[in-house]
Amino acid sequence: MLVAPSLLAADFGNLEREMQWFNQSSADYLHLDVMDGVFVPNISFGFPVLRRVAQLCQKPLDVHLMIVEPQKFISQVAQLGAHFMNVHFEALTHHHRVLQQIREAGLHPAVTLCPSTPVHMLEDIITEVDMVLLMSVNPGFGGQQFIPHTLEKVRQLRQLIADRGSHALIEIDGGVNHQTAPLLAEVGADVLVAGSYVFGVPNPQERIQELKSLG
Ligand code: DX5
Ligand code: ZN
DSSP states (O other), X not given: OEEEEBGGGSOGGGHHHHHHHHHHSXXXXXXXXXXXXXXXXXXXXXXXXXXXXXXXXXXXXXEEEESSOGXXXXXXXXXXXXXXXXXXXXXXXXXXXXXXXXXXXXXEEEEEEOTTSOGGGGTXXXXXXXXXXXXXXXXXXXXXXXXXXXXXXXXXXXXXXXXXXXXXXXXXXXXXXXXXHHHHHHHTOOEEEESTTTTTSSOHHHHHHHHHTOO
């Protein structure tokens, strides 16, 4: 299992210290939650913070943009040297064009679905993305409860990926913990985002390792 801890639950007064232990951990990516107060009912952090984090972090960045018009920020995300650029399906009209622009900018395009958006909406773009992020909570806040219907969506997405010959990874975001992670591994998730389960706890590295050791 690949693991992407979410900075949203970190101590923002001690980003340097948080990145020190994080760089030594077995995490695969750093997940960065950008919120604009329009697409989601909350505001998190923007590019000045992302730029500093990108300097401090030695692992690939997984940027999750919970914003309207994410296509306006492709070059800024590319300048961070990010790995994945996650854009919400619900925030776009011209999905195909934007995903291609993201790839042309040297980033790995990823598309994110809110809990209420069905998997079949991805039928015509599944071969354009390197990852699909299924939200297992309504985006905007950390520490929420996992929505069980996500498990069925992972199964449907696995099928769609196989049917279309896509290589996309399946990432899950929200409410990942010791109870939900094994269920997600069983249905075929590839990458788990974990915020409050990993940051702000006494034994973060153990928890990352525990998630990594799943299937
Ligand atoms: C929620 C964010 C998540 C959040 C997950 O809108 O996209 O990445 O940090 O937090 P937990 O793991 O605490 O549910
Ligand atoms: Zn996220």
